[in-house]
Amino acid sequence: MTGELIPHNPELRLSDADRERVVGWLNTAVSEGRLTLVEFEERVDAVLRARTYGDVEPHLADLPVAAAVQPAREIVELRNVASNLKRRGRWAVPRRLVVRNKAGSVKLDFAEAVIQHPVVEIDLEVLAGSTELILPDGATADIDDVQMVAGSAKSKVPTSYDVPDGRPRFVVTGSQKAGSLKVRYRYRFWRWSW
DSSP states (O other): OOSOSSSSOTTSBOOHHHHHHHHHHHHHHHHTTSSOHHHHHHHHHHHHHOOBHHHHGGGTTTSSOHHHHSOOOSEEEEEEESSOEEEOSSOEEOSEEEEEEESSOEEEEOTTSEEOSSEEEEEEEEESSOEEEEEOTTOEEEEEEEEEESSEEEEOSOOTTTSOTTSOEEEEEEEEESSEEEEEEOOOOOOOOO
16 A cells, blocks of 8 residues: 555544445455455454554555545546546545536546545536536435536436435536536446346
């Protein structure tokens, strides 16, 4: 691991959700063959007993989860002109994401991202381009406050009013001009056997 779980203050106390997230990373490591079943069980036991982020760090030190365990910043601004802007895989999602794009497409895939905040705010300022947001299963999205000019907006996910609490909620605001906004879950492909 090239970073720490919480580099600025490893003495912060873990929440139950933090422990579950770390166990998920360990589960991925054992399924990839990076840990033996015995190592996995020992590390899970230690993580479930851990009180602080510093207590957890040694159990992740030899695993490639550095990008996933970096603390999410409060605000990140992404700027782009005449090119495509993409985020996918495991990346730390900030509480507020500001997207400024002119003459290009935006594709933000949150399906495998590390989301540490219950509400993620996305402020769009997109001109002459499309925006596609791919949310993790069960997440909700509110796009009612996006100003659309000469474009279309389509959401295939429920609003926060339709789903119980506990799932990530995305609140999208700002403007989308001369382009489309699409919010959806990841596509599912079914394999047919004859």
